[in-house]
Amino acid sequence: MKINENYLRLEESYLFASIAHKLAAWKEANPRREVIRLGIGDVTLPLVPAVTEAMHKAVDEMGRQETFHGYGPEQGYSFLREAVCGYYAARGTIIGEDEIFVSDGAKSDLGNILDVLSLQNTVLIPDPVYPVYVDTNVMAGRDIRYLSANRENGFLPLPDQAPRADIIYLCSPNNPTGAAYSREALRRWVAYAQEHGALILYDAAYEAFVCEEALARSIYEIDGARECAIEFCSLSKTAGFTGTRCGYTVVPKSLSFGGHGLHALWLRRQTTKFNGVPYIVQRGAQAVFSPEGQRQTRANLDYYRGNAALLAGALQARGVWYTGGKNSPYIWMKCPDGMSSWEFFDYLLERAGIVGTPGSGFGPGGEGYFRLTAFGDRGRTEKAAGLLKEIL
Amino acid sequence: MKINENYLRLEESYLFASIAHKLAAWKEANPRREVIRLGIGDVTLPLVPAVTEAMHKAVDEMGRQETFHGYGPEQGYSFLREAVCGYYAARGTIIGEDEIFVSDGAKSDLGNILDVLSLQNTVLIPDPVYPVYVDTNVMAGRDIRYLSANRENGFLPLPDQAPRADIIYLCSPNNPTGAAYSREALRRWVAYAQEHGALILYDAAYEAFVCEEALARSIYEIDGARECAIEFCSLSKTAGFTGTRCGYTVVPKSLSFGGHGLHALWLRRQTTKFNGVPYIVQRGAQAVFSPEGQRQTRANLDYYRGNAALLAGALQARGVWYTGGKNSPYIWMKCPDGMSSWEFFDYLLERAGIVGTPGSGFGPGGEGYFRLTAFGDRGRTEKAAGLLKEIL
Structure with a gap:
């Protein structure tokens, strides 16, 4: 062995x-x-009262035979996926309910998504950045290329400075630098990924902090992103869920490489290696999206x-x-x-x-x-x- | 890409x-x-009242600043790991608290453990069996050998019938056959793994159903298992946690291949690709082990x-x-x-x-x-x- x-x-x-x-x-x-x-x-x-109230109610449901919930769908309950769709739609971004995968946090999915991608792919990672991108690719043995984020580019590097790679990590607003891409800058990244047949892994864990109008809260605000990007979101910072564990990942059905849809591959991965997020936590997460x-x-x-x-x-x-x-x-x-x-x-x-x-x-x-x-x-x-x- | x-x-x-x-x-x-x-x-x-009471209490803690819990240890809180140790110790099996990794279910860890094992390993899987063992290894491209479980061997095959392999899956009590290994049979598997330098992945998700004295509830009841086996446990069937999501995996510190301890590798994997189980769920799980x-x-x-x-x-x-x-x-x-x-x-x-x-x-x-x-x-x-x- x-x-x-x-x-x-x-x-x-x-x-x-x-x-x-x-x-x-x-x-x-x-x-x-x-x-x-x-x-x-x-x-x-x-946690805010709306969330704890929803979780108390869910605990009660789990304690009664008529309202008990056993195995749920691995990709998350419809009630939560619909709430996430509504959250996107309120900003004018249309995502299908079945394109949303409820997760136990962005960290898990950012690592696990690599399961469905070939080991032969090269990877582009900004430096400095959240260390999980590098570590998970080292674990798999992929070839990593670095992209300098520095004071000159405002810690927001653009594709014209980038070495070629198949998988591109973007984190905006950024951990650790707090810098956030404008829609205009993301348009250039999407165009670049489409031109080179690359996949963007877009970490939007801090999107809720965006308050300036010119900045993107989702990569799907950019035309063409549905053909080249997966977006990872989290309630950890948005709603204080660091110890409650819930996030969501968007894998568009239109995302296809070499004729193979990533949505089907990710669904297969999740139904095989994951059993979903606790019912109680999903009810708490749903409450985050209530008025x-x-x-x-x-x-x-x-x-x-x-x-x-x-x-x-x-x-x-x-x-x-x-x-x-x-x-x-x-x-x-x-x-x-x-x-x-x-x-x-x-x-x-x-x-x-x-x-x-x-x-x-x-x-x-x-x-x-x-x-x-x-x-x-x-x-x-x-x-x-x-x-x-x-x-x- | x-x-x-x-x-x-x-x-x-x-x-x-x-x-x-x-x-x-x-x-x-x-x-x-x-x-x-x-x-x-x-x-x-x-869920039983002890569990729902503990979870209500934990929800209240999460709603107050003084008792709120953010990120917890990826491998689980001490209070739960100690409770699991006590559960083993009550049956005379001594496991170290730091050998226990709290998981969101046996299914996740049974798939994810493969991350830390070489793709070159061959795998031995009984037939018929829980399909996750096969699928997760096909995803990684490992060479799979099958071991016939049949009426003649009581659906409990022994190593003398087995083709050689580096990783051996055993599930007892078995899904789907319900057959359970005796300690004597497991002794033969442990001896075989030790002789061939193989790793046993022991799925004990149904251990709580064992009631006959001659049958093992843990592979660590067998001398030598700490040097060749990882055990996967779940509260899904033991305590009705199929929709609440909590289990635990035991990786002994004495488990080493080619001079590399699997405990350190698994800890690295979990701290990089996982953020632990919700605090509320861990409190509920702890209550399962109370009198x-x-x-x-x-x-x-x-x-x-x-x-x-x-x-x-x-x-x-x-x-x-x-x-x-x-x-x-x-x-x-x-x-x-x-x-x-x-x-x-x-x-x-x-x-x-x-x-x-x-x-x-x-x-x-x-x-x-x-x-x-x-x-x-x-x-x-x-x-x-x-x-x-x-x-x-």
Whole structure:
């Protein structure tokens, strides 16, 4: 029995382990000082009432024989898929109910989609980026080409700078940089993918943060995307579902390569290797898309946006270059005075007790940058903004 | 962009679609006749009170900021992993908490485990069997060898009949045949795997149905299994979690091939492609292992066992050969009078209004056999037993 040796080529991610280690040492040396965590991209506001009410009701249903639910459809219940269609339709984007696959989160599907794609494909991945794109392709042994996202291109690289590849990852609004593509830029990517017969894997996990009109919330706002793109969405950040686990993936029926529809392949993959999302969770997710759920979750997004504005304001006041923070919960800042990402991590912790994420943890292109998140609570974020103004 | 062409080699499973089609036609022709469904392996009793109470409490926690849970550990919360350890320990089997990976069901992990194993491995799969083993390996392009499970070996084949392979699937109590291995038989499989450096993937999804003392409930009851086996467990049938989605997989730390521990590889796979099971569901699963949860879920298992005994009694009374039904919710019967699986399906539906599953749907070795499940309700199962006695 042999293991998959591609796993031996994975680089160990010491990022969050290193952060935890450094933080522990600092806390031991500074037992009385307060720590403000703006590192990990996890939400802090609880689930909204519309969601918890729907889940209580679903738990009751599961406890009574007449309303009990056993195996559900692997691709998700119609009630939730219809709600997702409505969410798209409200923005003028028409998606068929049977093109939506309910998932346990974008991370799972972003990794699992690769099952249905040939190992021979080459892959284009921006640098820096969410590490899952790289790792899942290393695991499968695919040839990876990198596309530099940098200050010159506003961390939004375009296809004219891209090496050729069969599979293209785009993440907008971006993790970690918070930069978001305009419709015009996405039009160029769609045209490029169509011209070269490439597939775009579009990670829209942060779409709910988009507030500027010129920016896309879905790649399907672009003509032709239904012929070249799969879109991955999540309720993790939209509705605080990081610990509740539900998302959805759109695989258009018109998406076909070499005469083979990806929709049928993905359906076969999911019905064979997945058994769907818990009924209770799907009822909670449905409630996110109700008028009340939308109102309540939007209030939470506004709260996080307010946090981002506070942090961005502090950087602006000190003339520090950054991107993100407006259509994204992430702020991606240039480390001051030519510091490396880890040097600035140490500086920020030592001087202000603030924990952020070194940009170099997202790829070599992230060196010299730093990520702050807006998911903390308001009081501590205000304090952090004040401290940033003092020490920068 | 090329698709994974292995998917084109998958045989379309028309089994349940064909059943639905035939049933619809029959119902149209016989609008007044009652249908008794003993086909699909889905539970009908609701979640027990211990579980729904725990889930209500968890929903409340998720709705309050102080008790909200965001991202949890991908491998599951300690509270649940400890509960699973206790469940094993109560039977004298010692598993480390960090050897347990909480999953969203055995089906997912049985497919996903293949990610960490080389594509070069050959695979040994019993015939007939749960179709997921075959399909997931066809998707990856592995060379599959079949091992005949038949009436002569009691549908419990032993290694002396097996062609050589690197990965060995065992499912006990078996889906679809209901046959369960004795400890003595498993000892032979473990010795064989150790001798040949093979890995056993042991599907124990139905272990809770085992009631005979000589039969194993876990492969880790056998010395040496920690060096050659991964065990997949599920709360789907144990506690009616088919629509609630939670299971667990045991990957011993002592499991190593070519110097590479599978535990570390699987942890890497899960932290990269999975984000854990919902907090609410894990709290519900924990409650299954509480004294109250155990008492309540055992009562449900007894109810299904009672159903199985009724069906088995009918077959016995008519001298029809069958296996299963005692340590399993499935009864695997020989079709009478040399009928094929589908001929008997038609006969049973026409004569008695009973829907079962043709054995040939589980592989060519299932031809001439038929599966009945004990997951129906008592009244209809009693009626079915009476009808079976009449028409056989």
